[in-house]
Amino acid sequence: MWCRTEFHKVYQRLGVHLEEKGESFYNPYIPGVIEGLTKQGLVEESQGARVIFIEGINIPLIVVKSDGGFNYASTDLAALWYRLNEEKAEWIIYVTDVGQQQHFDMVFKAAKRAGWLPQGDNYPKASHVGFGLVLGEDGKRFRTRNTEVVRLVDLLDEAKNRSKAALIERGKGEEWTEEEIDSTADAVGYGAVKYADLKNNRLTNYTFNFDQMLNDKGNTAFYLLYAHARICSIIRRSGKDVEEVKNKGTLVLEHKDERDLGRHLLQFAEVVEEACTNLLPNVVCDYLYNLSEIFSKFYSNPECKVIGSDKETSRLLLCEATAVVMRKCFNLLGITPIYKI
Template sequence: AAKRAGWLPQGDSSYPKASHVGFGLVLGEDGKRFRTRNTEVVRLVDLLDEAKVRSKAALIERGKGEEWTEEEIESTAEAVGYGAVKYADLKNNRLTNYTFNFDQMLNDKGNTAVYLLYAHARICSIIRRSGKDIEELKNKGTLVLGHKDERDLGLHLLQFAEVVEEACTNLLPNVLCDYLYNLSEIFSKFYSNPECKVIGSDMETSRLLLCEATAVVMRKCFDLLGITPIYKI
């Protein structure tokens, strides 16, 4: 079917390929199959549009309407809204049912795309506030993982390739979502530790490089999940 639709080449190449997999149901808050009030099937495009509208309203409520251009608000609202819907679906094991809830998926706390996108934006803000040229630091700086929280973060970053392989082999994107959320939590623990001060510390260069490595891996995860990262909030 995929070949007839033109999504895949007609030959017998092993990649790219399509696989049929089982999946659970999307449920409404009443515990039944997710439908409109008229018992019609809900269109994905309508869910994405509604998520964008709600995301934009949240940004304006945070005062971004006075700080950002309309284009910045629109692009951020789209990235966050669309990302929230995608992530809410992908973070669950595809074999299980889950309940569709806008309030939960647009929450900026917990295992949501909003939380993860904001976390990435904050890391980018840390690097910008340092005033350092991160590309220059990559060429000349040295990464030293002297503190336990630094080592924990570094070791988690090193697991990225292994996690991607597992997710692809088993066709389970939730494995990558779990990794991404845990990465954000481990980074938060590192950054909130006074002993791991980044800007203005003797270890500033090394810790900025660790921040950059975290942001890069987060962006790779977002890309694999079809989510657009944001760089400020």
């Protein structure tokens, strides 16, 4: 119960919603699954245990221990069977550290031998998503000074507190309500931790650094959220109803910087497809950061003036399109956008 309470604090801050089925949920299904695999001739006796031999791997998958007890492999096979047969899952994604790669590879290969999963990459399918370690600045696993592993909830709270302090230092405490400051600190602080993790290739270890992830320059959530808020500010300052502009306006990309931005926006769909196919959220992060940089180049160019130019309508549409795609990226990354800063 204590663990569940602590986990809930993290999920609440991250905006994660779970449909919980703990390990014990699958216990009643284990005997039937093992019996079915045995009838198929997949389960063999080995040194008092019951195992499944996997081609190309020199250790067997133990499904019943020598003392007759079940183990993680037993549970994982039962869970996989349940998800495929009862929940009719099309794609099951297991997210654990890279050290469990071989275990799940063996489970999936056993499932293919049993005919639960098709050969190749057809549906239904199961994938393992491994991830690397979070390191401290000493290059070792991230811990506190007394060598305890840092709790994620404490990291998130620290990130929010630092974000809140930065907002107040910028003078927002006098301009905004306490609620506005708090919600913005939530979005920036929690978004900073998420983005710092997701922008790296998931298999790569990375060094945790608060100052770097809360920097308002470079490839950080703060920079990207600020860029989005600035676009929203441009649209507001125009005094135009953006919905009316979208209904009646026409997009014309004459300047090179406009065309560069338009081309990058058109790449969004294929970027999402690549990220989903390869299960690499950093692909979305790279795209989002590049989008912000390309927009900044467009907006900073005096030849691409938005408000008050004879091409205001078209350029407002380009600003809105950029903001919409940025929000789509934030949504995919689990980051809450902010609309003013």
